[in-house]
Amino acid sequence: MSVSQLLRIWWAFDPPKIEKSKDALKFGILGAANSAGMTLTIPAKMHPEVVLYAVAARDRKRADEFAKKNDIPVVMDTYQELLDDPNVDVILVPLPNALHFEWAVKAIKAGKHVLLEKPSVSNAREAEVLFNLPELDQPNAPVLLEAFHYRFHPIWSIFRSLITPADVVHVDTYSMIPWWMVTKDHIHFKHHLAGGTMMGMGTYNFAALRLIFDDEPVECFSVDTKAFTEGVHHDCDYEFKAKFRFPNGGIGEAYSTLQGPTFWHPSYATVTHKKVEAPDASLPPSQQKFVTREVTINGWCHAIFWHRVDVKESFEIRDRTDGKLIKKWTEKQSQKAYKPRDATGEISKLDGEDHWMSFRYQLEQFVNRIKGRPTQYWIEREDSIKQMRMLDMAYEKSGLGLRPTSKYIAHVN
Incomplete structure (x- = not known):
């Protein structure tokens, strides 16, 4: 492995700090999952318009440790408390799959943008309800994205x-x-x-x-x-x-x-x-x-x-x-x-850096969509529904059966 390769990987995981803009989006994280590091806490260091603001977890001690490790100033005792905070603009949902549906729905209904870990939900029934929520079709609707990071590289x-x-x-x-x-x-x-x-x-x-x-x-x-x-x-x-x-x-x-x-x-x-x-x-x-x-x-x-x-x-x-x-x-x-210019041959304002992981490219497009700017690539809501239909197709064929549907679906109008 060359020195340039080593430096690229080093900066990918330990990037230099950058100045945050005054209108940076404040992110709240539900849970203290390890996956949040790759999806958000590391790439957030490289994005001037992203601030890690709050975390909530069922285990307060674990939440405190997560907050300290990632320089997150606010720790909350419940997920709902985080959703109710008017200072929070965006919610990351890195919870176990079975909890994705309930908390993504609650976040959307609370008016928060949602970055949702893949797989988006547990089955196609949940996907059809979540991605067709009427709140998502209103003026100034929240942005909902299934975090298929590699697709953005x-x-x-x-x-x-x-x-x-x-x-x-x-x-x-x-x-x-x-x-x-x-x-x-x-x-x-x-x-x-x-x-x-x-x-x-x-x-x-x-x-x-x-x-x-x-x-x-x-x-x-x-x-x-x-x-x-x-x-x-x-x-x-x-x-x-x-x-x-x-x-x-x-x-x-x-x-x-x-x-x-x-x-x-x-x-x-x-x-x-x-x-x-x-x-x-x-x-x-x-x-x-x-x-x-x-x-x-x-x-x-x-990649x-x-x-x-x-x-x-x-x-x-x-x-x-x-x-x-x-x-x-x-x-x-x-x-x-490693950069969009490598694929297109053109340098643009939307270009990245050699040390950007796919998660950082994903965060770039997510923020652009929230800010009303052009996106180079995007995963539409219908795409996420189709993805879950394919998973259901496979589980039915396997004989293992579909993954169980959240009981919270009965509370969604």
Whole structure:
């Protein structure tokens, strides 16, 4: 690893402090979850319009420790107290999955903007209610965003520009967490908290498939799982492999595990296109040129550490009359992108820095949307509903069943 790489990662996690603007948004955090660090507390240090103002947790001691660690001035005893504070502009909801729906709804109804950890809720029924709340369609409505951070990183702009969705025949996606990072007692493996690997890392894979095909799956062929069976862990998958069919006939596969090998393996997605004609004016009329493209994005979940897009194009020249092969060869290229200019070639006011993680890019667009400024990329509310429908499709096919619906849904008009 080079010195520049080490410095990039160092600054990503320990960035220099910057001056905050007078009209900075004040964020309140529900709970003292570790995930809040990556999603907000670290990238907030790099954003002049974001101030960490308050935190509330069920355990006051834990909240105090979290506040001290992250220089948060206000600690509250209850989530509702935080929602009732007029000084709070934005709410981060990094709670266990089963609590997302209730507290996102309450925050929206309190007039707060909401950054909601993925998966947004526990199932599609909850998603349809949450993302269609009438408050979200009012003038000056709160902004609600499902925090699919990796989708905001510049490398995805490059990756998607190299894909022709209609020609995709197969996609293979992979993600993992080593076994020693997620114990059996983790919230990921508690059914009443809407746990399971498909809800955890797997939702990244599912979103990647939807982005690559630029469409929704029409069928789930199969879902093979390894799951816990006893106690609060029942029906919680810790590993799965799922196969979907998309409208163009292409097949998308997703594999993820939260009990993976000791050594971490970077995520990847490999996209195979069908063989298509590649017009070439330099060829004689009797010959025809074809190309089959394979595009792989490596390290897409957390691109700050390492990532790369690899393109392999297999060319053929054949006789137009009898199809006889005349010549074949393969061309390869690779590309990285840490800033939007790496993807577009243009420098703009919306550009970032080499040490910005995907979470920082996400925060940039979230604040821009709240401030009424243009966004380079955005996840619409309907997209989050479709994402949960795909998760439901997989859980139904697996036999493990949908994740339980919040009882609070009965209180939502």
